[in-house]
Amino acid sequence: MTYKSIMRQLKRLGDSDKAAHAQRFFKTGPGEYGEGDRFLGIRVPPLRQLARQHRSLAIDECEQLLHSEWHEARLLALLILVGQFQHAEPAEQRLIYRFYLANTKHINSWDLVDTSAHPIIGGWLSERSRKPLHKLARSKLLWERRIAMMATYHFIKRNDFDETLQLAEKLLADPEDLIHKVVGWMLREIGKRDQQTELRFLRKHHLQMPRTMLRYAIEKFPPTERKQILAG
Numbered sequence: 001m002t003y004k005s006i007m008r009q010l011k012r013l014g015d016s017d018k019a020a021h022a023q024r025f026f027k028t029g030p031g032e033y034g035e036g037d038r039f040l041g042i043r044v045p046p047l048r049q050l051a052r053q054h055r056s057l058a059i060d061e062c063e064q065l066l067h068s069e070w071h072e073a074r075l076l077a078l079l080i081l082v083g084q085f086q087h088a089e090p091a092e093q094r095l096i097y098r099f100y101l102a103n104t105k106h107i108n109s110w111d112l113v114d115t116s117a118h119p120i121i122g123g124w125l126s127e128r129s130r131k132p133l134h135k136l137a138r139s140k141l142l143w144e145r146r147i148a149m150m151a152t153y154h155f156i157k158r159n160d161f162d163e164t165l166q167l168a169e170k171l172l173a174d175p176e177d178l179i180h181k182v183v184g185w186m187l188r189e190i191g192k193r194d195q196q197t198e199l200r201f202l203r204k205h206h207l208q209m210p211r212t213m214l215r216y217a218i219e220k221f222p223p224t225e226r227k228q229i230l231a232g
Contacts, residue, residue, distance in 0.1 A: 001054050003064035009050065010072055014040035022071070026109060033142070033178060034109055042072045051079035055087075059099060066106045074106060078116040085120050097124040101132070104144050110178055117147040122154025130163050137167050142176050149182045156189050161197055164190060168201065172208050184209075184216025191220065207232065 019041030026034040057080050065077035085096045100107070100120050107113055125132065136148035149171065152164040168183045191198035198217065206214060206229060218226050 001057060001061070003061045006050070006054060006057075006061075006065065006076070007068070007070075007073065010040055010042065010070065010076070013042045013046055014072075016041055018043070026071070026111075037071050037109065038069050040070050040072045044075075047072060047076050048079060050076055051083055054080055055083045059095070063099070063103070066103055071109065071112075074108075075112055075115065078107065078112055082116055082119045085123060093124055096120060104141065104147060107147065108143050110146065110182075113143055113146045113150050114182075117150040118153035121147060121151035125151065126154055126158070133163060133167060134170070137170050142178060145171065145174065145176070145179055146182050149179070149186055152186060153189065156186065156193070159193055161190050161194065165197075165201055169205065172205060172210075172213075177210075177212055180210040180213040181216055184213040184219075187213075187217040188219055191217070202229065 019039040022039040022041060023037075026037060026039070028034040028037045028039075054076075062077045062080055065073045065080075068074055068077075081096055081100065085093055088096065097120060100116070107116065121133075133148045133151055136144045136151075139145055139148075149164070149167055152167060155161070155163055164186050168187060171179055171183050174180065174183075187198055187201060190201075202209075202214075202217065209217070214230065218229050221229070
């Protein structure tokens with residue numbers, strides 16, 4: 001299959017009503033985080049099915065999908081790359097990892113990041129130096145900072161929390177709501193596995209944490225405890 005033939009498949013699956021809803025949901029208006037993004041109107045399950053169908057797609061064809069103006073084409077490219085990475089030998093995984101980092105400006109929405117950063121970036125760095133994550137966390141690009149934090153979900157699932165906590169501390173003063181949300185989410189995921197580790201972080205930093213970050217982090221706490229924490 002080629003980029004052009006896959007785009008024909010995507011356009012056949014498109015739905016204008018769903019596309020209009022997605023335009024609103026993903027904040028594509030002037031000044032919003034998804035400004036100018038375009039949607040065909042395709043749900044995620046059909047895209048996952050297509051990704052399985054095209055798992056052997058050449059990386060240059062994936063690149064064309066990832067550079068597409070259509071959100072669903074970019075998501076499909078990332079789903080394909082995740083599938084390839086998970087079944088690849090280390091040499092091919094390295095190629096996918098480097099390709100991903102070379103194309104972060106096209107991984108430009110929270111769902112694109114959240115689908116792909118932890119299996120690819122987290123997966124590659126799991127047994128390697130995590131310094132690239134700290135570089136991403138200092139980026140001016142919102143999506144690279146979110147990639148850094150989201151990649152640590154791979155470590156959290158293996159009860160490895162150190163990198164998440166270090167990056168969370170660095171991102172406490174981040175100006176973007178989408179960073180506040182992902183940091184709070186990852187802290188919550190730590191708490192599901194080790195609540196005392198999350199509580200130690202909250203005791204130290206809750207007064208500096210943006211409200212959204214804090215709310216996400218304590219979402220699963222008992223109501224009384226949530227109220228106490230929010231009250232300081």
